[in-house]
Amino acid sequence: MQTRRGSLVQDRFPDLVAAAGQLPEGLVLDGELVVWDTAAGRLSFEALQRRAAARGRTAGALATKSPVFFMAFDVLQQDGEELLHLPYQERRARLESLFTTRALTAPWTLCAMTTDLATAREWLESWTDVSGVEGIVIKLLASRYLPSYRGWTKIRRRDTTEAIIGAITGTLARPQLLVLGRHDQDGRLRAVARTVPLRPEAAKQVGEHLAAARPGHPWTGVIFASAWGSRDVLDVVLVRPELVAEFSADRAVDRGVFRHPVRFKRLRLDVSVQDVPRFGVGSAAAAG
Structure with a gap:
């Protein structure tokens, strides 16, 4: 597991490492880590920061107290095959198939996606109200995955x-x-x-x-x-x-x-x- 800047951080998330057995070999996912605050009923960026800074026994204790989830929104390699050149629409289909065929469970979660404008607007209003989600991300269905290039637009509420x-x-x-x-x-x-x-x-x-x-x-x-x-x-x-x-x-x-x-x-x-x-x-x- 690595950050956008290439830093290896798997030692800070032992719960994800333990759950890696659900994933097939030769797979590279792109996604975001989130922590759900049960008491507040919403996502907690502060709890995620604590998880990202902890190591050793502290990391293990926080994994029990504040479990992290991996929200997958893209697949970059599958069965050892690089998929960066494929359009997002095809990569998304492969990602959804992966969750279906492997029956992946928490902490692996699939980011919701829609091509319906009305649904996207409803998400922007309702999800930001109750869950702590900041907004929605828009991607072109025909876009390739370009490393180090922000090929998408984020709309915040x-x-x-x-x-x-x-x-x-x-x-x-x-x-x-x-x-x-x-x-x-x-x-x-x-x-x-x-x-x-x-x-x-x-x-x-x-x-x-x-x-x-x-x-x-x-x-x-x-x-x-x-x-x-x-x-x-x-x-x-x-x-x-x-x-x-x-x-x-x-x-x-x-x-x-x-x-x-x-x-x-x-x-x-x-x-x-x-x-x-x-x-x-x-x-x-x-x-x-």
Whole structure:
């Protein structure tokens, strides 16, 4: 088992290694590892990260606590024969036949596929609501498999919601990006997201209303990573947590924190920080 960058990771997933006996020799699958959080009733990227970082006894313990599943969406070699040159439609047929003839069971699972537009739209709406799936992937039926080339398109479900501006990068007059937060049940302001860089007109709009933080800001001394899992840090300027920002985000939310950078939409000068959803509440679609 190897990652997209070629790193071997089978020592971190002993449950998959144990289940490899279900697979025939000479088979190469392309897919994605997922962990299902039974308590939350949805996929957990955070649990998958813990699995990917664990080795030895810890890996074994986590395999029991948080079993991983391999979601297969392509077959690249079968019975030792390379299939990269075949169109996706034929590779998909072989993949489905493999699951049928071998009667593969968990942790091996087959990714759902449809050519019906209405079904795809329903998946984008319903599955992202309840399961933690971020969106859908579109592939051309006639496409070959091209290594190191992204020959597909991912469409993420995006919803609009609000959070409090607690810090920025750049200057008060011209902020570059926003660090957003929400209050938890104890009233603490918890960081939940950062935006992509603001457009000039948005930066001007936000800068007209920002004010420097007073002493005792809840994020004093806090270090913010530049991206999920990154060791690089943001050089932030703390601001008074009094402004509410509306933003759009995909469904990649882990324990109240948005995994990917969000997109600033507008300031909500018509609402107060008390109107913002509490920390841990998922994003909610807003009309208009």
